[in-house]
Amino acid sequence: MKRIVPVGFVMLAVGFGLGWVCKPAASTEKSTAAGKPTASVSATSTNVKKAETATAEPLPSKVEKREPVDKAKVDQKEQIRKMQSQMSKQMTERMRAKFEKQIEKLAAGLNLTDAQKASLTAWLDDRMAKLGDVDFSNPKSMQSFSETLKTMTSKAMEDQLQASLTPDQKTALTDYKEKEIHAKADTLALKNLSKLQTAVEFVDGQRDEVYKILTEDAEKKAGEEETAADLAKLMTEGMGEDTDPYDLGIQSLMGKMGEAEESGGARKNGKETAQAIREAIDQSIEAKVDLLRPVLNENQLDQYRKELKTNGLGMMGPMLDAMEAGGK
Secondary structure, eight states: OOOOOOOOHHHHHHHHHHHHHTSOOHHHHHHHHHHHHHHHHHHHHHHHHHHHHTOOSOOOOSOOOOOOTTHHHHHHHHHHHHHHHHHHHHHHHHHHHHHHHHHHHHHHHHTOOHHHHHHHHHHHHHHHHHHOSOOTTOHHHHHHHHHHHHTOSHHHHHHTTGGGOOHHHHHHHHHHHHHHHHHHHHHHHHHHHHHHHTTOOOOTTHHHHHHHHHHHHHHHHHHHHHHSOOHHHHHHHHTTOOSOTTOOOHHHHHHHHHHHHHTTOOOOOHHHHHHHHHHHHHHHHHHHHHHTTTTSOHHHHHHHHHHHHHHTTTTHHHHHHHHHHHOO
16 A cells, blocks of 8 residues: 655654553553452452352352453544644644735735735635645545645745736736745744854854855745745644754655655665664755855864754654664
8 A cells, every 4th residue: 555755754743742642551451450359359259158158149240341442542542533633723723824924915015906815815715625634644634635735835826816917916926026035035044043153153254154155045945945835844834843943954854755765765664764864864964064164164163063963853853762762
């Protein structure tokens, strides 16, 4: 059976988190086991007493009423289902809010008519309806969810307007896109610069040079996101989590690994997967270090590298540790 290509770290987080929270409590099993001898002794004492008194009453049935063996599993599945439903609802609500904000900005920037704005709202409503209440454990549900996410890009929104745009609006759209890319790039560059300054002390105007390099790199990434949706990033943003605090491309790396495996690559167990992810992230770290090599000295680059290796994994660090410990 065809496997679903992983859509990023969030799927691992969901599976691992729900599995850990909902695993059976050992104390319950011990308590049940401990209660059995007592019941047996009680039954034996009763039988002996009745035999001694030679009563005519029938012996009590040895078959006792018991809870269904799988009741605990049923309860766990229901708990997981409720948690998934809540997470799905929160995620889709955040996604809707994000795209509604974009629609408002487009409407203001291009001076859209009510009909043009309505077409964008209808486009969003259609996709949100398709996302629905995703079941993270159902391959078909995840496949449908992923396919819908792929269509949720800035370019896809703009395509809804192309036929109805006036010449002035088309010019305004070009200006709008340039400003949007620059704004996103500036936000990302400042975020990375802020974290970099916690590990490296700049000298002799290095800060401005570093900011320039970070901005150019961020603009390239922002431009790519305009036309190709980063599924994992959409999901983690939708869940309100920053799973890639140092912009190492963790979600994208995992997505590429999943695609490679899906297209015929060797399938790995948990430990092998974790090691492969670490190797890919190490390569990403070296790429970020090399990006600043024209400006920073070797000591500064080493400080930056250590900062990325120590804190760059964020929430992913404990997840990889657990996968490696589990082995399978």
